[in-house]
Amino acid sequence: MSAPVVALSGGVGGAKLAQGLSDLVDGEALTVIVNTGDDFEHLGLHISPDIDSVVYAMAGLDDPRRGWGRRDESWAFMAALTALGGPDWFALGDGDLAMHVERTRRLAAGVRLGAVTQALATALGVRARIVPMSDDAVRTRVHTDQGVLAFQEYFVHRRCEPRIRSFRFEGVERARAHAAAIGALRDPGLRAVVICPSNPFVSIDPILAVPGMRAALGQVCAPVIAVTPIVGGRAVKGPAAKMLAELGLAVSGESVAQHYAGLIDAFVFDVADGQAPAPAGPPGMRGFRLDTLMRGPEERRRLAAEVLALADRLAAEGFTGRAGRVRALDPSG
Amino acid sequence: MSAPVVALSGGVGGAKLAQGLSDLVDGEALTVIVNTGDDFEHLGLHISPDIDSVVYAMAGLDDPRRGWGRRDESWAFMAALTALGGPDWFALGDGDLAMHVERTRRLAAGVRLGAVTQALATALGVRARIVPMSDDAVRTRVHTDQGVLAFQEYFVHRRCEPRIRSFRFEGVERARAHAAAIGALRDPGLRAVVICPSNPFVSIDPILAVPGMRAALGQVCAPVIAVTPIVGGRAVKGPAAKMLAELGLAVSGESVAQHYAGLIDAFVFDVADGQAPAPAGPPGMRGFRLDTLMRGPEERRRLAAEVLALADRLAAEGFTGRAGRVRALDPSG
Numbered sequence: 001m002s003a004p005v006v007a008l009s010g011g012v013g014g015a016k017l018a019q020g021l022s023d024l025v026d027g028e029a030l031t032v033i034v035n036t037g038d039d040f041e042h043l044g045l046h047i048s049p050d051i052d053s054v055v056y057a058m059a060g061l062d063d064p065r066r067g068w069g070r071r072d073e074s075w076a077f078m079a080a081l082t083a084l085g086g087p088d089w090f091a092l093g094d095g096d097l098a099m100h101v102e103r104t105r106r107l108a109a110g111v112r113l114g115a116v117t118q119a120l121a122t123a124l125g126v127r128a129r130i131v132p133m134s135d136d137a138v139r140t141r142v143h144t145d146q147g148v149l150a151f152q153e154y155f156v157h158r159r160c161e162p163r164i165r166s167f168r169f170e171g172v173e174r175a176r177a178h179a180a181a182i183g184a185l186r187d188p189g190l191r192a193v194v195i196c197p198s199n200p201f202v203s204i205d206p207i208l209a210v211p212g213m214r215a216a217l218g219q220v221c222a223p224v225i226a227v228t229p230i231v232g233g234r235a236v237k238g239p240a241a242k243m244l245a246e247l248g249l250a251v252s253g254e255s256v257a258q259h260y261a262g263l264i265d266a267f268v269f270d271v272a273d274g275q276a277p278a279p280a281g282p283p284g285m286r287g288f289r290l291d292t293l294m295r296g297p298e299e300r301r302r303l304a305a306e307v308l309a310l311a312d313r314l315a316a317e318g319f320t321g322r323a324g325r326v327r328a329l330d331p332s333g
Numbered sequence: 334m335s336a337p338v339v340a341l342s343g344g345v346g347g348a349k350l351a352q353g354l355s356d357l358v359d360g361e362a363l364t365v366i367v368n369t370g371d372d373f374e375h376l377g378l379h380i381s382p383d384i385d386s387v388v389y390a391m392a393g394l395d396d397p398r399r400g401w402g403r404r405d406e407s408w409a410f411m412a413a414l415t416a417l418g419g420p421d422w423f424a425l426g427d428g429d430l431a432m433h434v435e436r437t438r439r440l441a442a443g444v445r446l447g448a449v450t451q452a453l454a455t456a457l458g459v460r461a462r463i464v465p466m467s468d469d470a471v472r473t474r475v476h477t478d479q480g481v482l483a484f485q486e487y488f489v490h491r492r493c494e495p496r497i498r499s500f501r502f503e504g505v506e507r508a509r510a511h512a513a514a515i516g517a518l519r520d521p522g523l524r525a526v527v528i529c530p531s532n533p534f535v536s537i538d539p540i541l542a543v544p545g546m547r548a549a550l551g552q553v554c555a556p557v558i559a560v561t562p563i564v565g566g567r568a569v570k571g572p573a574a575k576m577l578a579e580l581g582l583a584v585s586g587e588s589v590a591q592h593y594a595g596l597i598d599a600f601v602f603d604v605a606d607g608q609a610p611a612p613a614g615p616p617g618m619r620g621f622r623l624d625t626l627m628r629g630p631e632e633r634r635r636l637a638a639e640v641l642a643l644a645d646r647l648a649a650e651g652f653t654g655r656a657g658r659v660r661a662l663d664p665s666g
Contacts, residue, residue: 043434044377044441076407080431085456086438094427098413101376105419108377123418 002026003191005308006184006220010035010203011050012067012237013229014196015057016294018128020304021194022058023297027127031184032058035198036113036132037140037169037206040152042090045100046107049152050203051117051132052099059124064296067237070095089157114178129180133207136175140202141168151202160239164246167201169209177212185216192311193217195226197292199240200259201247214263223265223314225307227292228253232272236293257285265314268292268307286314335359336524338641339517339553343368343536344383345400345570346562347529348390349627351461353637354527355391356630360460364517365391368531369446369465370473370502370539373485375423378433379440382485383536384450384465385432392457397629400570403428422490447511462513466540469508473535474501484535493572497579500534502542510545518549525644526550528559530625532573533592534580541596550596556647557597558640560625561586565605569626590618598647601625601640619647 005025007018009032018032035050049068056062056070063071073093082088092100099120106116112135121130140151144162154162185193198204208214217224230253235241241251249255257267267285270292288310294300338358340351342365351365368383382401389395389403396404406426415421425433432453439449445468454463473484477495487495518526531537541547550557563586568574574584582588590600600618603625621643627633 043438045434070413074407074409074427076427077410077431077434080403080428081435083456084431084435084453086431086435094407094409094430095413097427097430098410098417098419101378101410102414102417102419105376120417123416 002029003189004029004031004184004187005192005194006030006181006187006190007032007194007196008198008204008207009033009050009054009196010198011038011053013294014050014198014203015053015062016300017194017196017227017304017307018054019057019062019297020294020300020302021308022126022128023301024304024308025128028129030128031180032128032130033178033181033184033207034117034130034132035203035206036134037138037172037202038151038155039137039139040150042152043087043092044104045097046104047090047100047152048103048113048117048132051130052096054130055099055117055121055124055126058121058126058128058130061124069093090152114180129184131178131180131184133181133210133213134175134178136171138172138175138206138210139170140206141170142202143168155202155239160242164201164243167205169206172206172209173211175210177210177216182212182216185220188221190220190222191315192222192308193220193224194307194311195224195260195264197227197229197236199229199235199238199243200256201240201243204260208263217263223311223319224263225266225268225311225314226257226260226264227268227290227303227307228256228270228273230256230273231270231293257287261285265319266310268310335362336522337362337364337517337520338525338527339363339514339520339523340365340527340529341531341537341540342366342383342387342529343531344371344386346627347383347531347536348386348395349633350527350529350560350637350640351387352390352395352630353627353633353635354641355459355461356634357637357641358461361462363461364513365461365463366466366511366514366517366540367450367463368536368539369467370471370505370535371484371488372470372472373483375485376420376425377437378430379437380423380433380485381436381446381450381465384463385429387463388432388450388454388457388459391454391459391461391463394457402426423485447513462517464511464513464517466514466543466546467508467511469504471505471508471539471543472503473539474503475535476501488535488572493575497534497576500538502539505539505542506544508543510543510549515545515549518553521554523553523555524648525555525641526553526557527640527644528557528593528597530560530562530569532562532568532571532576533589534573534576547596556599556644556652558599558601558644558647559590559593559597560601560623560636560640561589561603561606563589563606564603564626590620594618598652599643601643 009018039048061070113132142149142154143165146162229240244251253269269289335358342351372381446465475482475487476498479495562573577584586602602622
C-alpha cells in the first residue's frame with residue numbers, strides 16, 4: 001500500500017491531476033476532497049459538477065476534448081427538453097443525467113452526499129476516496145457588477161460575462177467539514193497534500209472556507225503543494241484569468257501563489273511562464289517549475305509523479321511537518 | 334370547425350385510436366380524457382404513462398413497433414443508471430426522460446397536471462385537448478394472490494404475473510374530475526363519445542370512477558361507443574385477456590361489452606370474433622363489427638372514421654340523447 005496522499009480539487013483541471021495521482025497512489029490511499037460550492041438544484045436534480053468531473057476522470061469516463069461531462073455522450077434528452085420548452089441552458093448528456101437522477105434519488109432517501117458519492121464512484125470502478133468538502137449545503141454566490149448570482153447562473157447561464165467583485169460561500173459557516181476529509185489530513189503517514197490546478201477563488205477557496213479545513217491543513221505532517229491553474233498568462237480552462245484581472249491582480253501564477261500564502265509549502269509554476277530558475281514564491285513558500293499542461297493520460301500521470309517527487313524532495317530536504325515548515329524550508333527556492 | 338368528439342383513453346391501443354380521431358376532428362374539437370391511475374413516482378420523477386402514450390401518438394412521435402415510448406429512442410441514460418446500480422426495472426428512454434423531468438419540474442413549480450399536459454402537448458405540436466381525468470392523484474392498486482401491488486409494480490416490475498383479484502383506485506373518492514373533461518362531455522354540439530380500445534379494468538374504469546364522470550357520461554347528447562380491446566379472443570397488447578380470465582370472465586368482446594352495460598350505446602366487436610351479423614350487445618346496447626386492428630396510421634384513421642360514421646348512423650336512426658337512449662335505440666342490433 002502506497003503512502004496516503006490528499007488532493008484538493010475543483011472540476012476539470014483538478015480532476016485531471018487527481019486522476020494522474022490515482023495512477024500512482026493505491027486505491028483508498030488517495031483522498032480527493034472536492035468542492036461542492038458549485039452544486040445546485042436544476043430540473044429538480046441535485047447536480048454536483050466538480051464531484052462528477054472528478055468521478056468521471058477517475059473512472060476513465062471523462063471527455064478530454066469537451067473538458068466536462070462524459071465521453072461518447074449523447075444528447076437526446078436535451079433535444080427533447082428543448083422541444084418541450086424546458087430550461088435548456090445547462091447541458092445534461094444522456095449518460096450524465098443518470099448520475100444526477102440517481103444521486104438525487106439516494107439523497108432523497110436520506111443518504112448523505114459523501115456516502116452517495118462514494119457509492120456511485122465505486123460502482124464506476126473508482127478505488128480512490130472521493131470526498132465532498134462537506135455533506136452540508138454550501139453554495140457559491142458571485143457578487144458582480146450585475147448583482148449577486150448563483151454560481152451556475154454566473155458560470156454557465158451568463159458565461160462568466162458579469163464582472164467579479166467578490167465571492168460568498170453561502171452556508172459555509174454552518175457546514176461541517178467531511179469527517180473523511182479531516183481524517184485523511186490528520187493521517188500521520190501522509191506523503192503530500194496537492195492543491196490541484198483548479199480555480200483558486202471558486203474551486204479551492206470554498207473548500208478552505210469550511211470550518212476546520214484550514215486548521216487541519218495547518219497541522220498536516222506532509223508538504224502542501226499547489227499547482228498553478230495559470231499557464232502562459234492564461235487559465236487553461238474556465239474564468240480564473242478573467243477573475244484575477246477583475247480583482248485587480250496580475251494574471252500569473254505568482255498571484256495564485258500569493259493567494260495561497262501561509263497555506264502551502266511550495267507552488268508549481270508552469271514552464272511556459274519564464275525560464276529557470278523558478279520565480280520565488282511569497283515568503284515561506286518555494287517555487288518550482290513544471291510542465292503542468294495535461295493533454296492526455298500520460299501527461300496527467302507524469303505531472304502527478306513530478307509533484308509527488310517534489311513532495312518527497314521537500315521532505316528529504318528537512319521538511320518536518322507544517323509546524324516546523326517556515327524554519328525547515330528555505331523560502332528563497 | 335368539425336363537431337366536438339370526446340375520447341376516453343388509456344395507453345397504447347387507446348392512443349392509436351385517439352390519434353386516428355385527431356386526423357378527422359379539428360384541433361380543439363377533440364378532447365381525449367386520459368387515465369392517470371397508472372401515474373407513479375419513480376426516481377423522483379412524476380411519470381404519466383398513459384398521458385405520454387397519447388401525447389406521443391398525437392404528436393407522431395410514438396414507436397409503433399415497441400408500443401410505448403418514443404420512436405427513434407436511445408438508451409444511454411438507462412445504461413448509465415444500470416452501471417451506477419440504480420433501479421432499472423422501468424425503462425426510460427433518453428428522449429422520453431425529458432417529458433418526465435419537465436413535467437416534474439412544472440408540477441413542483443405549482444402548475445397542475447392538466448395545464449402541464451396541455452402545455453407539453455402543445456409544444457410538441459398537438460392541437461387536440463389532452464386532459465387527465467383529474468388533476469388530483471389517483472393511484473391504481475392491484476389486489477392479487479401475491480398481495481396488493483402498485484400498478485407499475487404489478488404491470489412492469491412483476492410483468493403482470495400475479496393473479497388478479499380486484500382493483501382499487503386509491504384517492505379516487507376525493508379526486509375532482511377535470512373541468513375540461515366534464516365541460517367537453519356537456520357540450521351540446523357533441524358528435525360522439527368514444528371509449529377507446531383500452532383495458533376496461535385499469536385504463537377506462539379509473540376514469541369512470543372519478544366522481545361526476547359517470548353522471549356526465551349519462552347525460553351526454555351524443556352516442557357513446559366503445560371499441561373492443563379483445564381481438565380473436567386475445568388482447569392486442571397488455572393484460573386485458575389475462576385479467577378477464579382471472580376474474581372468471583370469458584376472454585371475449587362480449588365480456589367487455591357487458592362490463593360497459595348501461596354506460597354505452599354501442600359496442601364495436603372485431604371482425605376476427607365471428608361473422609356478421611354482429612353479436613348483440615347486452616340489453617340497451619347495439620353491437621357492430623369492424624376491423625379494429627390498427628397496424629399503421631392509415632388504419633388508425635380508417636377505424637376512427639368508421640366509429641364516427643357509426644355514431645352519425647345511430648344519431649340518424651333516432652338517437653335522442655342519453656336520456657332517451659333505451660327508447661330510441663333497438664337493443665337487438
